[in-house]
Amino acid sequence: MAEQDIIIHPEEDIVDPWTVKSSSDKGVDYNKLIEKFGSMKIDEELIKRMERVTGKPVHHFIRRGIFFSHREMHHILDLYEKKQPFYLYTGRGPSSDAMHLGHLVPFICTRWLQETFDVPLVIQLTDDEKFLWKDLTAEETHKLAYENAKDIIACGFDLDKTFIFSDFDYVGGCTDFYKNICRIQKLVTFNQVKGIFGFDDSTCIGKVGFPAIQAAPSFSSSFPLIFGGHTKVPCLIPCAIDQDPYFRMTRDVAPRLQFLKPALLHSVFFPALQGAQSKMSSSEPTSSIFLTDSQKDIKDKINKYAYSGGQATVEEHKEKGGDCEVDVSYQYLRFFMDDDAKLEQLRKDYTSGELLTGHLKKELITVLQKLVGEHQERKAKITDADVKKFMTPRKLNYKY
Amino acid sequence: MAEQDIIIHPEEDIVDPWTVKSSSDKGVDYNKLIEKFGSMKIDEELIKRMERVTGKPVHHFIRRGIFFSHREMHHILDLYEKKQPFYLYTGRGPSSDAMHLGHLVPFICTRWLQETFDVPLVIQLTDDEKFLWKDLTAEETHKLAYENAKDIIACGFDLDKTFIFSDFDYVGGCTDFYKNICRIQKLVTFNQVKGIFGFDDSTCIGKVGFPAIQAAPSFSSSFPLIFGGHTKVPCLIPCAIDQDPYFRMTRDVAPRLQFLKPALLHSVFFPALQGAQSKMSSSEPTSSIFLTDSQKDIKDKINKYAYSGGQATVEEHKEKGGDCEVDVSYQYLRFFMDDDAKLEQLRKDYTSGELLTGHLKKELITVLQKLVGEHQERKAKITDADVKKFMTPRKLNYKY
Numbered sequence: 001m002a003e004q005d006i007i008i009h010p011e012e013d014i015v016d017p018w019t020v021k022s023s024s025d026k027g028v029d030y031n032k033l034i035e036k037f038g039s040m041k042i043d044e045e046l047i048k049r050m051e052r053v054t055g056k057p058v059h060h061f062i063r064r065g066i067f068f069s070h071r072e073m074h075h076i077l078d079l080y081e082k083k084q085p086f087y088l089y090t091g092r093g094p095s096s097d098a099m100h101l102g103h104l105v106p107f108i109c110t111r112w113l114q115e116t117f118d119v120p121l122v123i124q125l126t127d128d129e130k131f132l133w134k135d136l137t138a139e140e141t142h143k144l145a146y147e148n149a150k151d152i153i154a155c156g157f158d159l160d161k162t163f164i165f166s167d168f169d170y171v172g173g174c175t176d177f178y179k180n181i182c183r184i185q186k187l188v189t190f191n192q193v194k195g196i197f198g199f200d201d202s203t204c205i206g207k208v209g210f211p212a213i214q215a216a217p218s219f220s221s222s223f224p225l226i227f228g229g230h231t232k233v234p235c236l237i238p239c240a241i242d243q244d245p246y247f248r249m250t251r252d253v254a255p256r257l258q259f260l261k262p263a264l265l266h267s268v269f270f271p272a273l274q275g276a277q278s279k280m281s282s283s284e285p286t287s288s289i290f291l292t293d294s295q296k297d298i299k300d301k302i303n304k305y306a307y308s309g310g311q312a313t314v315e316e317h318k319e320k321g322g323d324c325e326v327d328v329s330y331q332y333l334r335f336f337m338d339d340d341a342k343l344e345q346l347r348k349d350y351t352s353g354e355l356l357t358g359h360l361k362k363e364l365i366t367v368l369q370k371l372v373g374e375h376q377e378r379k380a381k382i383t384d385a386d387v388k389k390f391m392t393p394r395k396l397n398y399k400y
Numbered sequence: 401m402a403e404q405d406i407i408i409h410p411e412e413d414i415v416d417p418w419t420v421k422s423s424s425d426k427g428v429d430y431n432k433l434i435e436k437f438g439s440m441k442i443d444e445e446l447i448k449r450m451e452r453v454t455g456k457p458v459h460h461f462i463r464r465g466i467f468f469s470h471r472e473m474h475h476i477l478d479l480y481e482k483k484q485p486f487y488l489y490t491g492r493g494p495s496s497d498a499m500h501l502g503h504l505v506p507f508i509c510t511r512w513l514q515e516t517f518d519v520p521l522v523i524q525l526t527d528d529e530k531f532l533w534k535d536l537t538a539e540e541t542h543k544l545a546y547e548n549a550k551d552i553i554a555c556g557f558d559l560d561k562t563f564i565f566s567d568f569d570y571v572g573g574c575t576d577f578y579k580n581i582c583r584i585q586k587l588v589t590f591n592q593v594k595g596i597f598g599f600d601d602s603t604c605i606g607k608v609g610f611p612a613i614q615a616a617p618s619f620s621s622s623f624p625l626i627f628g629g630h631t632k633v634p635c636l637i638p639c640a641i642d643q644d645p646y647f648r649m650t651r652d653v654a655p656r657l658q659f660l661k662p663a664l665l666h667s668v669f670f671p672a673l674q675g676a677q678s679k680m681s682s683s684e685p686t687s688s689i690f691l692t693d694s695q696k697d698i699k700d701k702i703n704k705y706a707y708s709g710g711q712a713t714v715e716e717h718k719e720k721g722g723d724c725e726v727d728v729s730y731q732y733l734r735f736f737m738d739d740d741a742k743l744e745q746l747r748k749d750y751t752s753g754e755l756l757t758g759h760l761k762k763e764l765i766t767v768l769q770k771l772v773g774e775h776q777e778r779k780a781k782i783t784d785a786d787v788k789k790f791m792t793p794r795k796l797n798y799k800y
Binding site for chain 2: 128131132138142168169171172173174175176177178179182183185186187188189190191193194199200201202203204205206208209211212
């Protein structure tokens, strides 16, 4: 999204780990968010440096500003240049077995980072969080963690270098992890989580303590077995920007524990089919394309729900052109169409009015049917035994 | 303590898990406390029933009103009569390696209960709590848990039927325990713990969540291995009355989780050497007789610090007599002198003025030197391997 396209009413955007709402049909004002959160924009200089250091082009998520903000990514590149270790940490809240396209975004980026930098990765499944926040039992969210792990593994992570864990398993399975949680919880007051997360007196005490559980995997000392006893390995967290409050808190407590502050890469939200005012959400099925949707589902949903940036009539469209900034089909193609040249041609032709919405939707349907179809094929091959392997605490294969 | 002896300013007593302060030199008004906390007095009828059901006299702690209050002890006796199972749960906060006489009280009672009812027992060492509340590292309190375990084992628990655990180990070692903690934390709001425990906005989020960790061992489903998968075994908790707020909260949430409410036996506080206005505290060494004190230490401390209920001069004492209700030596003898007849004789002779404070102190010194000396002998024989046995999660030997 070009800088000049970012506009209006930024004060009305609501962005926290539970709510993303924008009053603009172009979605959240991300530049304002960078300012508010105090992070750094991923600029041309950083992108060029990443390409220079790794010797390969950056993922199109980074090139196209889908990952748009960071904290201390230059430090991570310094480490990589000096052949010093770091690890990746990302996660998911398993509130449903129906993962959707938006959920893939951090995992696709994380997979690319793991492949590019050849580093270990821990993936937290916050079944405890979803139990606390949703009307689900502990058994249900615990089971969903294992369900979701299959979708995550289907993204292509390296078993040798990846540990996936459910919080119920791992808090209840590792004293060092629980100790780090307590260490963080000792340094954060109710007043602070009230300010950061909007908790109040009626919030249950489980929620009050939870931010420490999402913070703790940022510190390699939480994983003595996984990292072979290396307790000071720096951490890079790719995540959607709504998760940043957790990691601002984490970065605040880290030095007081003599721990390293994690670095971050932030993505934009994945828009709902209805448009960028809200993000895609499993709890609103018509807003979402699920990873379990059939080829026909995908076609029908795009055709029926994908918000169009086109004009009311063909004549008007040909005359005035379409608006890519609000057109959901175009926005989705930015996420999932690899081919830069083709995407740019579509943008030009849609903007000029030469291409109609129907054409853009057709392109998107083809891309998504392939993406989801291939995901389903990979997922079908993943057995419970594979999940067990990824989720068994063990030393990852990496030289420190 | 006879009922008519309980007096004045009860509204100024402060009793919560961190503070016990009374404005009266006779200590906390326990009858008022029963009223305030909504528990039941351990009356003659209950004592007689216990003796009838078990076929043996109750421990002198119960006979003498040191354990003075209960919740649903009749229900526990019903179970015992019907040969139905229950288990005991008690604990300690390992804030110091110097355990004192007061710390022995719940363990002596618990040991008697285990022996009398022949039931399993879990003992929680809240090293996480002490880390959160004190200026100690997690490593220090974790280590203290193991130190304290030796003193606890020296009280004579049955290895076959006793599981001792550190929270750092067991929260970080048992998913079912952590799940129960989350279940409790989901049902308790910040507002509630504010009311029950006096937390405020500046309280760290670890403390805010902790009450659930002390609550969780009240439910046998927190110990699937220990109780061989029996998830509905009723629980009896012997503890000092200041711990009751935790278990009022526990009893409140239990039915909403379809768990059983724990029964309770409450003890009075063990008074400081300086008198019953405050309880014995490790953090004030001159208030305490430690389990590590030498025979000479015991003698010197009693002679130097034990608050006397005697009169200013021998003449006056002989004329007016001593006051057993405030005399610390007499009060300690009530805890630790087995012989009822001898204790009664001492009380009469001291009250009439026939016996001087020095005599009472001498009697007490003899009793405590024996008690502490024998404890030290037993403790000296306990090896790290013994501690490990008690602290290894395993199925306890008990028929359900």
